Amino acid sequence: MTALQPAAAATAASALVPLPVVLPLCAAGLKLAIGLRLQRTQRVLSAVVLTAVLAVSAALLVAADRHGPQVMYAGGWAPPVGVVLVADRLSALMLLVSSAVTLCVLLYSVGQGMADREEATPMSVFHPAYLVLVAGVSDSFLAGDLFNLYVGFEVLLTASYVLLTIGGTVARIRAGATYAIVSLLSSVLFLTATAVVYAASGTVNLAELAGRLGQLPSGVRLLAQIALLTVFGIKAAVFPLAAWLPDSYPTAPAPVTAVFAGLLTKVGVYAMLRTQSLLFPGSGLRDVLLVAALASLGVGILGAVAQTDLKRLLSFTLVSHIGYMVFGIALASRGGFSGAVFYVAHHITVQTTLFLVAGLVERRGGTTDLARLGGLARLSPVLAAVFFVPAMNLAGIPPLSGFLGKVGLLRAGVADGGPLAYVLVAAATATSLLTLYALTKAWNLAFWRGAPAELAAEGAVLDSAETDEETEESEQEAQRRQSGEQGGASRPQAGTTLSRAGTTLPPAGTTLSQAGAAPPPAGAAQTATFGGQAVTTSAPPASMLAATVALVCLGLAFTVFAGPLFALTDRTAGELLARGTYVAAVTGR
Amino acid sequence: MTESLDLVIAGGVLVAAGTALLMARPLTRIVLGTVLLGNGVNLLLLSASGAAGAAPLLYPASRHRHMPDPLPQAFVLTAIVITLALTAFLVTMAYRAWQLSGGDDVQDDVEDLRVARRAELLEERGRLAAGQRRRAGRGRAELRAARARRARAEEERPGEDDPWATILGGDR
Numbered sequence: 085m086t087a088l089q090p091a092a093a094a095t096a097a098s099a100l101v102p103l104p105v106v107l108p109l110c111a112a113g114l115k116l117a118i119g120l121r122l123q124r125t126q127r128v129l130s131a132v133v134l135t136a137v138l139a140v141s142a143a144l145l146v147a148a149d150r151h152g153p154q155v156m157y158a159g160g161w162a163p164p165v166g167v168v169l170v171a172d173r174l175s176a177l178m179l180l181v182s183s184a185v186t187l188c189v190l191l192y193s194v195g196q197g198m199a200d201r202e203e204a205t206p207m208s209v210f211h212p213a214y215l216v217l218v219a220g221v222s223d224s225f226l227a228g229d230l231f232n233l234y235v236g237f238e239v240l241l242t243a244s245y246v247l248l249t250i251g252g253t254v255a256r257i258r259a260g261a262t263y264a265i266v267s268l269l270s271s272v273l274f275l276t277a278t279a280v281v282y283a284a285s286g287t288v289n290l291a292e293l294a295g296r297l298g299q300l301p302s303g304v305r306l307l308a309q310i311a312l313l314t315v316f317g318i319k320a321a322v323f324p325l326a327a328w329l330p331d332s333y334p335t336a337p338a339p340v341t342a343v344f345a346g347l348l349t350k351v352g353v354y355a356m357l358r359t360q361s362l363l364f365p366g367s368g369l370r371d372v373l374l375v376a377a378l379a380s381l382g383v384g385i386l387g388a389v390a391q392t393d394l395k396r397l398l399s400f401t402l403v404s405h406i407g408y409m410v411f412g413i414a415l416a417s418r419g420g421f422s423g424a425v426f427y428v429a430h431h432i433t434v435q436t437t438l439f440l441v442a443g444l445v446e447r448r449g450g451t452t453d454l455a456r457l458g459g460l461a462r463l464s465p466v467l468a469a470v471f472f473v474p475a476m477n478l479a480g481i482p483p484l485s486g487f488l489g490k491v492g493l494l495r496a497g498v499a500d501g502g503p504l505a506y507v508l509v510a511a512a513t514a515t516s517l518l519t520l521y522a523l524t525k526a527w528n529l530a531f532w533r534g535a536p537a538e539l540a541a542e543g544a545v546l547d548s549a550e551t552d553e554e555t556e557e558s559e560q561e562a563q564r565r566q567s568g569e570q571g572g573a574s575r576p577q578a579g580t581t582l583s584r585a586g587t588t589l590p591p592a593g594t595t596l597s598q599a600g601a602a603p604p605p606a607g608a609a610q611t612a613t614f615g616g617q618a619v620t621t622s623a624p625p626a627s628m629l630a631a632t633v634a635l636v637c638l639g640l641a642f643t644v645f646a647g648p649l650f651a652l653t654d655r656t657a658g659e660l661l662a663r664g665t666y667v668a669a670v671t672g673r
Numbered sequence: 674m675t676e677s678l679d680l681v682i683a684g685g686v687l688v689a690a691g692t693a694l695l696m697a698r699p700l701t702r703i704v705l706g707t708v709l710l711g712n713g714v715n716l717l718l719l720s721a722s723g724a725a726g727a728a729p730l731l732y733p734a735s736r737h738r739h740m741p742d743p744l745p746q747a748f749v750l751t752a753i754v755i756t757l758a759l760t761a762f763l764v765t766m767a768y769r770a771w772q773l774s775g776g777d778d779v780q781d782d783v784e785d786l787r788v789a790r791r792a793e794l795l796e797e798r799g800r801l802a803a804g805q806r807r808r809a810g811r812g813r814a815e816l817r818a819a820r821a822r823r824a825r826a827e828e829e830r831p832g833e834d835d836p837w838a839t840i841l842g843g844d845r
Contacts, residue, residue, distance in 0.1 A: 165744070231748055238755045245762055249769075257770050258780045261700060264766065265779070268707050268759060269695065275714050275752055282745065283721035331782040390788055 097147035101156035101169045103140045104179055104222035107133050112215035120208055127194050130211050134190055134218065138183040145176035149652065153659075153669035155228070163289045163671055168228030170290075172666055173656040174425065178225045178354050181429045185346050185436050186218050188635045192440055193339035195627025199447075209250060217243035217343070224351045228670055230278050230288040233355060237274065237319070241267050244348060247340045248332065255335045263332035270318040277311035284308065291670035294362050294663055309364045313373075316359070319352025322410055323380035326403045330387065333402075334395035334452075338443020341395065345402050346436030350428050353409045357424060360413055361660040373414035374504045380407030381511050385518040394442050394452040394526055401478065401519055402435055408515075411508050412493050419496030421657035426650060427489035430477075430642050434486065437474040437635040444624045444632065445471070445530060454526055459535025467624060468531045470632050475527060477639050479520035485642035490516055492650065680720040687713025700767035700777040704760060711756035715749045722746065 111133040115126055147154050153172035161167070171179070193210065220240025227233040245267070249260035282288050284304050285296040297305055314325070321329040329349075333341050360367065384404025391397040409431070412424025442452055448464050449457045461468040473484075480486040490512065497509040624632075642649060659665055691710030694702050722742035767777040801816060 231751075235751065235755075242755075242758060242762070245759075249766065252769050252773075254773050257766060257773060259782075261766060261770065261779045262782075264759075264763060265695070265703055265707075268763075269710075271755075271759075272707070272710050272714055275711075275718065278748070279714065279718040279721055279745075282718075282748070288744075331785060334784070390792070392788070393784060396784060 097144065097151070098154045098156050100140050100144055100147075101154050101171050101226060102158070104137045104144075104183065105169070105219050105226065107137055107140075108215040108219040108222070112212040112219070115212045115215070126211060130190055130215065131187070131194070133215065134183065134187040137218065137222070138180070138187055141176060141179040141183045144171045145173070145180050147171075148173050148176040149655065152665055155669050163292060164287060167232050168289060168291075168670055169226040169232075170228040170666070170670055171226055172669070173652070173659050174354070174357070175225045177425065177429065177652065177656060178350070179222060181432050182221055182225070182347050182350075183218075184638060185432055185635065186214075186221075186343060188631045188638070189339050189343045189346075189436060189440065190214065191634075192342075192443075192628050192631035193337075195625050195629075195631060196337075196339065196443070199625040199628065209246065213243045213246040213250075214343075216240075217247065221347055221351055225354060228290055230281060230290065230293070234271075234274050234278055237351070237355075238271060240348065240351065241271065244344060248336050248344070250337065250340065259332040259335040262328055266318065266328040270315050273311060273318075274315040277308060277315060280304075280311060281308050289670070290358070290362055291667045294667050297363055305364070306368065309359075309367060309369060312359050312363075313356065313369065316352045316356040317376070320349050320356060320406055320410070321352070321380075321403050322376050322406055323383050323403070324376070326380065326384070326406075329403055330396055330399040333399045334393065338440060338446065342436045342439035342443070345399070345439050346432045349402065349406060350432050353406065353413070353424075353428055356410070357413050357421070357660070360416065361421065362663060362666060365416070365661075365663065367416070370414055370416065371504060373410055374508055377407045377410035377414055378508055378511050380404060380410060381508075381515040382407075385515045385522065388522045389518060389525075391522075392454050394445060394454055394457075394530065395439070397454075397522060397526055398435070398438050398442060401522065404515055404519065405431055405435075405478070408490065408493055408512060411512065412496060415496050415500050415505065417496055417500060418654070418657045418661055419492065419499055421660050422650070422653045423489060423492035423496050425653040425656050426485075426492055429649070429653075430485045430489045430639070433635060433639045433642065434474045434478045437632060437639060438471070438478065440628075440632045440635065441467070441471045441474065444628060447624060447628075449530070454529040456536065457530040458533045459531075461531040463535060464623060466629065470629070470636050471531065472527065473636050474639055475523040479523050480516045481520070483643060485639060485646060488643065488646050488650070677720060677725065680716050684713045684716035684720065687716065689713075698778045700763065700770060700779060703779070704763045704767060707763065708756070708760055711752065711760075715752055715756075718745050718752070719749050 111129060115129070118126060144154060148171050153170055154176075155171075156169045157163075158167040158169065193214070197210075217240050220236050220238075220243055223236030223239060224233055225236075227236050245260065245264050248263055249256045278288060281293065281297075284300055285293060287293060287296060297308070300308075318325045318328075333344055336344065360373075381404055384400050384402075384407060388397050388400035388404060391400060405427075408427050409424045412420040412422075412427065414420070444467055445457065445460065446452050448460060448467060451457065477484040477486045480490045494509050494512060497505045497512070623629075687709045691706045691708070691713055694706030694709065697703060697706070722745040725741060770777045797816070804816070
């Protein structure tokens with residue numbers, strides 16, 4: 085039982101498999117130990133670690149594509165007892181896209197932290213929690229057994245609770261409570277499902293389960309499948325289980341929302357894809373999944389159309405577009421899996437980009453409420469460009485990857501030929517159109533129409549940290565009074581942009597005149613910062629913009645390299661359908 | 674192999690109690706609910722290892738089948754650690770909510786209500802316009818009176834202190 089697996093484990097690439105989990109965890113521990121000192125070193129450390137994870141993921145994808153799944157037995161313990169990490173094509177591809185996105189979001193957040201009047205929170209809390217989140221996501225993608233998948237989920241969830249409630253403001257505690265309770269319930273369900281699977285089959289190893297679940301009575305197998313699908317459905321925000329998402333995401337700081345929207349739901353989709361293809365092939369729940377996909381598509385996009393806040397609109401489109409991926413998973417054909425994988429890769433990138441842009445919009449306009457925004461295309465053409473491209477990409481305008489992913493899924497649906505599949509094809513097309521409608525509405529309101537008179541002035545304070553300390557409050561009070569005395573309507577000139585990245589921040593109280601600028605109106609989500617003090621600026625800070633542009637380019641790269649990427653996702657789908665390569669690589673049989 | 678029925682019953686009762694508490698509004702009750710729920714599931718998971726057996730460390734010579742399955746115990750240990758950490762986090766959050774707003778009830782989503790209210794308003798405006806066309810404004814006063822009555826009824830909602838009301842009828 086304790087014997088080392090022979091040949092398969094000995095390849096050099098398999099030694100790389102644990103690195104995407106181990107590296108961020110070690111870095112997070114190191115950062116907690118360093119604390120608040122050496123801030124610049126710490127920023128570099130985070131960036132270097134995530135770049136290393138990106139490089140490792142790329143190497144893993146190449147190895148998995150050329151030589152089959154890469155397997156690592158933790159401590160040299162063989163499958164029935166030990167923990168296994170597996171990087172096959174699907175895992176490695178997910179890992180590659182997610183690490184690219186997390187790196188960009190980290191750079192954005194570093195830029196934002198430097199641009200804000202940053203307090204201690206980001207460095208001491210945000211960075212370690214973010215790295216733990218990355219480790220949890222990597223662990224979920226690489227997990228070769230059900231319990232390790234549960235642990236990966238818990239790691240990323242625990243980090244996400246911290247990130248979502250960062251700063252501990254009223255809005256975030258309210259949103260965090262909903263999120264934490266729903267996630268806790270899904271965790272308990274996951275544990276129950278794992279217990280059922282273990283009690284029934286005597287193993288939690290995915291490769292072993294692939295063989296054993298087929299021998300179980302069909303009722304037990306169905307119970308396990310329903311329990312697992314419910315858990316992953318909550319994670320992925322599939323319609324009847326999606327109500328928590330638009331409620332909790334929009335209140336977090338922009339980078340946090342972006343990475344949640346991009347990655348956390350996709351971890352659920354990945355888990356669904358993995359279990360449906362490996363554990364329950366040819367399942368009886370195909371129609372249930374198709375109906376859930378249909379409901380997600382419809383309800384999500386109608387919710388998006390009704391919203392007047394950009395972040396909430398994006399959250400609802402997120403729910404809606406999860407339906408596309410579930411559609412592909414439900415079809416369970418080569419084309420369906422291939423389309424779903426492609427769409428996941430595309431959607432991670434585009435949705436993250438759009439939420440980052442929403443953060444930039446908030447910095448320029450002072451709010452993400454579409455009713456109060458306007459004229460941004462004239463005020464900040466760069467911002468308009470980085471919104472327009474990913475928005476059209478999400479809606480699926482022809483040359484872009486959103487269109488290609490949707491066409492892949494629609495073709496798989498037509499190839500399937502069932503009546504429900506055709507209904508889904510029609511609904512998917514209608515959803516694409518409605519997405520276009522919702523996003524052009526946002527574009528027209530926020531960017532294209534004339535600027536409203538009350539558009540927040542440069543230098544308006546978006547969010548000042550709510551702290552309990554009497555001293556800080558009185559300090560801010562004094563600052564407010566001081567700037568009031570400086571003479572009411574004095575505004576900073578266009579030249580003295582308040583905070584550019586890289587430069588040192590101006591001394592407090594001089595340029596930060598909040599006197600003339602109206603405070604954010606009641607009901608507006610005050611979400612801009614990690615707990616520092618953000619102000620609106622004429623142009624987006626360069627480092628934040630650079631990270632966003634990098635993500636836009638990544639989204640465009642999916643279009644340019646669509647041919648090779650579709651070939652890869654097709655091979656991935658083949659591997660998922662065959663099952664044999666995965667099982668053989670892990671069990672050695 | 675004989676299963677321990679006590680373990681299953683205890684686990685079931687804990688899960689049921691935890692689920693009931695989870696439906697409540699106050700965060701502290703929800704914390705208690707997750708603790709019960711987590712422990713109940715742990716007991717159920719433990720029951721998957723079969724009947725209790727000898728400890729392998731103390732009796733190295735004991736035969737293989739007298740030892741219980743160690744894997745569920747390892748699972749449960751991991752799950753206990755996770756539940757503990759999350760309980761600590763939830764308790765902190767409940768305290769913070771109490772600090773900020775003087776209560777720890779889980780709040781409704783304001784923005785969501787706003788969207789719903791806007792739709793209601795539009796609907797009502799449409800109905801009013803139709804009524805005006807038909808009855809030249811007589812409907813408006815009636816509608817306003819009805820709306821005021823409804824608002825008043827909503828304000829004086831009874832039974833806030835009854836724990837069952839918060840568990841079963843708390844959703845507004």
